Amino acid sequence: MSRGSLARELLDFFLPAACLGCRDHLPLERTSELVCGRCRTRLRELPWPRCDRCGYPLGSRAVPGPACVECHGWGGELTGARSAVVLRPPADDLVHGLKYGGWAELAGFMGRRMARCAIPPPLASGPYLVVPIPTTRRRMRSRGYNQARLLASAVSEEVGRPLREALERRHGGPTQVGLHPAQRRANVKRAFVVRDDAIVVLSGARVLLVDDVLTTGSTAGAAARGLVQAGAAEVFLSTFARACPYV
Numbered sequence: 131m132s133r134g135s136l137a138r139e140l141l142d143f144f145l146p147a148a149c150l151g152c153r154d155h156l157p158l159e160r161t162s163e164l165v166c167g168r169c170r171t172r173l174r175e176l177p178w179p180r181c182d183r184c185g186y187p188l189g190s191r192a193v194p195g196p197a198c199v200e201c202h203g204w205g206g207e208l209t210g211a212r213s214a215v216v217l218r219p220p221a222d223d224l225v226h227g228l229k230y231g232g233w234a235e236l237a238g239f240m241g242r243r244m245a246r247c248a249i250p251p252p253l254a255s256g257p258y259l260v261v262p263i264p265t266t267r268r269r270m271r272s273r274g275y276n277q278a279r280l281l282a283s284a285v286s287e288e289v290g291r292p293l294r295e296a297l298e299r300r301h302g303g304p305t306q307v308g309l310h311p312a313q314r315r316a317n318v319k320r321a322f323v324v325r326d327d328a329i330v331v332l333s334g335a336r337v338l339l340v341d342d343v344l345t346t347g348s349t350a351g352a353a354a355r356g357l358v359q360a361g362a363a364e365v366f367l368s369t370f371a372r373a374c375p376y377v
C-alpha cells in the first residue's frame with residue numbers, strides 16, 4: 131500500500147460518516163443519525179388528493195374514490211395500502227442503502243417514518259399483526275438480512291402491535307426489476323406460503339404487510355392472497371416508498 135492511499139484510509143477512518151441520502155459528511159456528533167437534516171426535509175410525502183384505497187396521488191382535478199387506476203387491478207385480498215414517501219432522491223438512496231448497502235441501521239429511521247404516516251386508516255385503532263414480506267433464502271444468505279423484516283420490526287415497535295413472520299418465499303425466481311406488470315403477476319402468483327406455526331394467530335386477524343417499496347402491488351397482492359386463504363380477515367400494506375412516475 132502506498133503512503134498516499136494509507137494516508138487516505140486513515141483520513142476516511144477519522145472523518146465523520148457521510149449521510150446515506152446525499153453523501154455529504156455528517157457532523158461528528160450526528161453520525162449516528164445516518165441521514166442529514168436536509169435529506170430528512172427533502173423526503174416528500176405523497177401529494178394530495180390520494181386514492182382512498184392505496185394512497186396513490188390522483189392529481190389536482192381528480193376526485194378521491196374507492197379505487198384508482200393503480201389499484202383497480204389488485205386482487206380483493208389486499209384491502210388497502212399507504213406509503214411514507216415518494217420514491218425519488220433521497221428516498222431511493224435510503225432504500226438502496228438498506229437493501230444493498232448493508233446499512234441495516236437505516237431501518238429504524240425508515241420504520242419510524244412509516245409508523246407516523248404510512249399506516250392505512252382502518253388500522254388506526256384495534257389490534258393487528260405486523261408481517262414482513264419475506265425475501266428468498268438465496269438473497270437472505272447473500273445479504274445477511276431481509277430489509278422488510280427490519281422495517282417491520284421498527285414499525286411493530288413504534289405502533290405497539292406484534293411482529294409475526296407468517297410468510298415464506300417458496301422459490302427464488304428472477305428479479306422483478308424491468309418486468310411488465312403482467313409478467314410480475316405471473317412470477318409472484320405462487321411465490322408465498324404461510325408458515326404452519328402462523329395459521330392459528332392468522333385466523334380472523336387483521337394484518338399489516340410491510341415492505342420497502344410499492345411498485346405495482348403484485349408482490350403484496352400475492353402475499354395477501356396467501357394470508358387470506360390461511361384465515362386472515364383483512365390485509366393491508368405499508369411501505370417506506372412508493373414509485374410515482376408522474377409526481
Ligand SMILES: [Zn+2]
Pocket residue numbers: 149150151152153154165166167168169170
Ligand atoms: Zn443528506
Ligand SMILES: [Zn+2]
Pocket residue numbers: 181182183184185186197198199200201202
Ligand atoms: Zn388506488
